[in-house]
Amino acid sequence: WAREASLGAGRRARLPPGDMGWPVVGAMWAFLWAFKSGDPDSFIGSFIRRFGRAGMYRAFMFSSPTILVATPDACKRVLMDDDGFAEGWPKATVALIGSKSFLTLPCEEHRRLRKLTAAPINGSDALSTYLGFIDRTVAEALRRWSDAGEIEFLTELRRVTFQVIVQIFLTSADDATMRALERSYTDLNYGIRAMAINLPGFAFHKAFKARKKLVSVLQGALNERRVATTKGLPKSNMDMMDRLIEAEDEHGRRLDDEEIIDILIMYLNAGHESSAHISMWATVFLQENPEIFAKAKAEQEEIIQNIPPTQKGISLRDFRKMEYLSQVIDETLRFVNISFVSFREAKKDVSVNAGYLIPKGWKVQLWYRGVHMDPEVYPDPKKFNPSRWEDYSARAGTFLPFGLGTRLCPGNDLAKLEISIFLHHFLLGYKLTRTNPSCRIRYLPHPRPVDNCLAKITKVSDEQ
Numbered sequence: 001w002a003r004e005a006s007l008g009a010g011r012r013a014r015l016p017p018g019d020m021g022w023p024v025v026g027a028m029w030a031f032l033w034a035f036k037s038g039d040p041d042s043f044i045g046s047f048i049r050r051f052g053r054a055g056m057y058r059a060f061m062f063s064s065p066t067i068l069v070a071t072p073d074a075c076k077r078v079l080m081d082d083d084g085f086a087e088g089w090p091k092a093t094v095a096l097i098g099s100k101s102f103l104t105l106p107c108e109e110h111r112r113l114r115k116l117t118a119a120p121i122n123g124s125d126a127l128s129t130y131l132g133f134i135d136r137t138v139a140e141a142l143r144r145w146s147d148a149g150e151i152e153f154l155t156e157l158r159r160v161t162f163q164v165i166v167q168i169f170l171t172s173a174d175d176a177t178m179r180a181l182e183r184s185y186t187d188l189n190y191g192i193r194a195m196a197i198n199l200p201g202f203a204f205h206k207a208f209k210a211r212k213k214l215v216s217v218l219q220g221a222l223n224e225r226r227v228a229t230t231k232g233l234p235k236s237n238m239d240m241m242d243r244l245i246e247a248e249d250e251h252g253r254r255l256d257d258e259e260i261i262d263i264l265i266m267y268l269n270a271g272h273e274s275s276a277h278i279s280m281w282a283t284v285f286l287q288e289n290p291e292i293f294a295k296a297k298a299e300q301e302e303i304i305q306n307i308p309p310t311q312k313g314i315s316l317r318d319f320r321k322m323e324y325l326s327q328v329i330d331e332t333l334r335f336v337n338i339s340f341v342s343f344r345e346a347k348k349d350v351s352v353n354a355g356y357l358i359p360k361g362w363k364v365q366l367w368y369r370g371v372h373m374d375p376e377v378y379p380d381p382k383k384f385n386p387s388r389w390e391d392y393s394a395r396a397g398t399f400l401p402f403g404l405g406t407r408l409c410p411g412n413d414l415a416k417l418e419i420s421i422f423l424h425h426f427l428l429g430y431k432l433t434r435t436n437p438s439c440r441i442r443y444l445p446h447p448r449p450v451d452n453c454l455a456k457i458t459k460v461s462d463e464q
């Protein structure tokens, strides 16, 4: 109330509708209740019900006055306006991912480090470099799982996507380092959308301990790398850690250890969590929908039949032919809403959407989930329907699984490649049988079955 009052009558009158909720906690209880009770869409739904389809609402969340944005045009307007908005992530996210990661970097520094780190992971050349490794890794994992009996499918997929991202960022990491990192990331993620309460029993407390472990493992790897460089030991090939160590700005300044570690913590996390979840959900949806499965399988069979006998594995050209599979993945991205919201902060007063005011200093939450589940944008939004993407190109702002603008996910192509190659092998030779097909879903931090998709992977045919 105090923050609203300080705006003055004129500015206050231009705020979008909404209310600041309960003292201190604001709308956090309603948010947590909606997500924990299994109906996440009811959170934005309650604003629409009470205040109409304004598309923007005011609320008090994560200890800050906040504008919730839930229409394609308003999301686009905010995401494309770097003069008006900076990143504005909740305290817990910044504390866990790192205050020197992209989450808080000023514009110029962000642009420089983003250019340095995004080029080696996106674009055809980069993708061709990793394709062989991804192909071998997922094929081998599926073979192993089919001999293993019951597995936690999501946990195993996380290991695979982690193996891939570690290969790109820290080529030489040994198995023990990798396992230690991977375990800590699981704990870290459970605290990422929590309140930043560092007391035993709270999710954030456990997550913060996991961050300390990550820092110590990465510091060890960085020390080894620096010693090797000082001694002039030969390098097998240049990975992302080397690039970050050697990067210099125009004044000759290099990144210090803290900066390198925070950037690595961010990339290693962003680079495996979402891809693993989407691979799992896409597999589950395919298995639950025999017609979609059959159509996707037929496409992969055709692709494999046209591979020349001299070619080993699939190529980038084959990947680009996977049109229907790409629709399955887009529909999974829309339907699952792994990144259900993004956070910004207004650097100045900005007018959006028919003159609503986003006051300077207020937080902005971009509700991608609200856009993706809006029946006016996607008819029958709760139906998993890959065919809605046939001959359809989404209007800007309506499909935001990877965000938009200067913060667009730099790993979007890599993620799609990884998920496609996994599904390619799965469709051609395997079947998923879940132990608890109607297992409860937990929506925070990301939607997942609470049993981590306990299942058997069975080999049904040899891949040709």
Ligand code: HEM
Binding pocket: 102, 103, 114, 121, 266, 267, 270, 271, 272, 274, 275, 278, 338, 339, 342, 343, 400, 401, 402, 403, 404, 406, 407, 408, 409, 410, 411, 412, 414, 415
């Ligand atoms: C299905 C998989 C993925 C999804 C759904 C996803 C989603 C997103 C979204 C929505 C954002 C934008 C956040 C914002 O607007 O502030 C983002 C940013 C980011 N993603 Fe991804 N991502 C995925 C995979 C990856 C992969 C594989 C990598 C690494 C190789 C990655 C690295 C990043 C990084 C570093 C950022 C921050 C970019 C910046 O601030 O400039 N992501 N991702």
